[in-house]
Amino acid sequence: MKGKATSFDIAHYAGVSQSTVSRALRNSPLVNEETRKRVHDIAKKLNYKVDKNASNLRTQQSSTLALLLFEDPTSDDSQINPFFLAMLGSITRACAKEGYDLLVSFQSASADWQADYEDSHRADGIILLGYGDYIDFQPKFNTLLEQNTKFVCWGAKVDNRPDLTVCCDNYGGGKQAAAHFIAHSRTDCAFIGDASDHSPEFFSRFQGFKDELLENNVTLNERKMANAISTEESGYHATRSLIANNIKFNALFAASDLIAIGAIRALKEAGISVPKDVAVVGFDNIAIASYVNPPLTTIEQNTTVAGQMLVENLLKLIRGQEVQSTLLPPLLIARGSS
Amino acid sequence: MKGKATSFDIAHYAGVSQSTVSRALRNSPLVNEETRKRVHDIAKKLNYKVDKNASNLRTQQSSTLALLLFEDPTSDDSQINPFFLAMLGSITRACAKEGYDLLVSFQSASADWQADYEDSHRADGIILLGYGDYIDFQPKFNTLLEQNTKFVCWGAKVDNRPDLTVCCDNYGGGKQAAAHFIAHSRTDCAFIGDASDHSPEFFSRFQGFKDELLENNVTLNERKMANAISTEESGYHATRSLIANNIKFNALFAASDLIAIGAIRALKEAGISVPKDVAVVGFDNIAIASYVNPPLTTIEQNTTVAGQMLVENLLKLIRGQEVQSTLLPPLLIARGSS
DNA sequence: CTGAAAGCGCTTACAG
DNA sequence: CTGAAAGCGCTTACAG
Structure with a gap:
């Protein structure tokens, strides 16, 4: 034949x-x-x-989900944020378990999204994943909503938006970080990360952190904050600038582990001991976190559960079942850096 | 409408x-x-x-590649080998550059492969990636060959097999590790990893290591070898067993970084200093390698180039162009552990 | 339980 | 340069 x-x-x-x-x-x-x-x-x-093409064409569905990973354009081209890599792994597994294939695509935040996976019937729905400037993404989200595309978004739960999200309780995670510092009598706190509406996740972490401090009668001094995106380099430079400006603190909450790792490097270089002089807490619990020196205390986001929830929620949406945005509980993992 | x-x-x-x-x-x-x-x-x-289904059906091609990641069944379910995660990233990028979509699928080594991506016209070709027991995979490779499936395989170049592969020059990498030890007068060497035809990559690394030592009149004592698969746990236990058997050495070549990281942990626990008492060299240069304590000397495999070559070669194969298996040069990255 | 037939939405040889 | 038509390989309502 x-x-x-x-x-x-x-x-x-x-x-x-x-x-x-x-x-x-x-x-x-x-x-x-x-x-x-x-x-x-x-x-x-x-x-x-x-033949999948024939059967998909006939049934008008694809048993495929698309994962769009949009990355911060400023990050190093060759390195993908390890947190997203972990998410990718768990999403892939979750898809397999549900009998779906997964199309993966990296989107640079600046370029037009090739978000036509659903329109072109290549995928039944889309998972969006990525840090980056949320405000840049707004119009794109709106387009997706207008076109009635089935999608679920990681992390960027904002106010009244009707889109479906799965995210970590960033606010609660921020509170845990602050509570941890207070329990260890480290109340002269600094924060590193982009605490603005450009980065809603970081902003929530910051808010939780600040609020918990406030509930314990500690005020976070605005001068002890520095902007950073989620890369080691950015965390390093932000911390250096604090040190260069002679800002003192004995506790540092970084909006992500990569930032924290960069921060620790800057602190060490300046002869500041971690955790003796400054306790550091990160966010994510990426694989590297437990290997750095000292091992990084961090707020874990459970990527396994997150991936499952993203897939489950998206499938419910596709099937027309009732779904709600999901908030996952973070967990403080205490290690040597604090 | x-x-x-x-x-x-x-x-x-x-x-x-x-x-x-x-x-x-x-x-x-x-x-x-x-x-x-x-x-x-x-x-x-x-x-x-x-509509992609319609146009694919009509043209009988899909502009999609499939990536099958087969994992060692013994590895922790929640963790994917970071080296493969990096490969996944570069393969995804390379696909995007060529205008192809990428279907990703994790295959447990034990289960039947869902390798029907090409037969079902979901993908034009397949990339195979994974450590694991090569002998277990043999019959599956043969099936792919028989069915004339277009596929390219990472890493497992074996003798006279006609399948297309892209891999790192594992033998040369092993030689580099040995040369490094010899240059630092560490000639009492141990090797950890599965040096058998079950793991052809590890075996090549071992062979290169042994041969280079031999060329410098150093014999690798068989007792100073321990079996391990590519996980930290396995490396840890293998090293512990050497120590428990009172085997002495002042240099250790691990077949992968994960093994090396586990080995360092075991050495430290036994009060053996790295690199003072034992120099350690790993293989892969995964992201974690530079963060461990001490930073790990390792043989880098360039995942960016590897991903590109896998995609390029597969596309050539699909297009009926001439292709040959590709051997990539490894590079020793000297850090604190040696 | 089975078969003949329509149709999913395209691409492309054929005819003009 | 354009159109009518065939056909890619399925699934499923319809008729028996």
Whole structure:
């Protein structure tokens, strides 16, 4: 036989119609058990596989989800944020478990999104993942909403937006970080990260941190804050600028682990001991966190659960079931840096 | 308009036939420039996207590659080997650059591969990636070959196999590790990793290591070898067993960074200083390597180039162009552990 | 339980 | 340069 076998080939060998082959392969109850078995055997022998393009075209669905990873354009091209890499892993697993394929695509935040996966029927729905400037993404989110695209978004839960999100309780995580410092009598706190509406996740972490301090009668001095995106380099430079400006503090909350790792490097270089002089707490619990020196205390986001929830929620949305945005509890992991 | 627009809708509004719409959208030179423009405008206005299932079905190709990541079944379910995660990133980028989508799938080594991506026309070709027991995979590779599936394989170049591979020069990398030890007068060497034909990559690294030592009149004592798969835990336990058996050495070559990291932990626990008492060299240069304490000397595999080559070679294979397996040069990165 | 037939939305040879 | 038509390989309502 030349080329791939089709259902007509199977039909020929099985001595039934092509319709019956199709039914048999889909295990339709309408098919005689014996016929079903015969068809399956022949299909196996001919190494037949249902043509997905044909069946998708016919059924108007794809059993595929698309993952759009949009990255901060300023980050190093060759390095993907390890937190997202972990998410990617868990999303892939979750998809497999649900019988869906996963299309992965990196989007640079600046370029036009190739978000036509759903329109072009390549995917039944889209998962959006990425740090970056949220305000830049607004119009794109709006387009997705207008087009009634099925999508679920990681992390950027903002006010009244009707889109579906799964995110970590960033506010609660920030509070945990502050509570940890207070429990260790470190009340002269600094914060590093972009605490603005450009980065709603970082902003929530900051708010929780500040509020918890306030509830303990500690005020976070605005001068002890520095802006950073989620890279080690950015954390390093932000911390250096604090040190250069002679800002003193004995506790530092970084909006992400990468920032924290950069911060620790800057502190060490300046002869400031971690945790003796400055206690450091990060956010994410990326794999590297436990290996740095000293091991990084951090607020863990459970990527396994997060990936599952993203997939589950998206599938519910696709199936027209009721869904709500999900808030995942963060967990403080105490290590040597604090 | 209800539902998605089709090329017939565009044709209706543009006052041309559907054939012309199809040609115009594909920028066929057969179409009048003015017509082409009009069709494109209307398509944009209606938010029209070519239905991939239909066009793939018609053209019998998918502009999609599949990445099968097969993992060692013994590794922790929640953690993916960071080296493969990095590869995944670079493969995704390389695909995007070539205008291909990437389907990602994790395969447990034990289960049946869902390697029907090509047969089912979901992908034009397959990239295989993973450590694990090579001998277990043999029959599966053979099936792929028999079915004339277009695939390219990372790392497991074995003898006379006709399949296309891209891999690091593991043998040369092993030699570099040995040369490094010899240059630092550390000639009492140990090796940790599965040096058998179950793990051809590890075996090549081991061979190169042993041969380079031999060329410098150093013999690697078989007792100073321990088996390990590519996880930290495995490296830890293998090293502990050497120590427990009172095996002495002043240099340790681990077949992967994860093994090396586990080894360092075991050494430290036993009160053995790295690098003072034992110099350690790993393989891969995963992101964590530079953060561990002490920073890990390792043989880097360039994942960016590797991902590009995998995609390039596979596309050549798909297009019927001439291709050869590719060997990538490794690079020793000297850090604090040696 | 089975078959003949329509149709999913494209692409492209064929005819003009 | 354009259009009518065939056909990619399925799924499923319809008729028996």
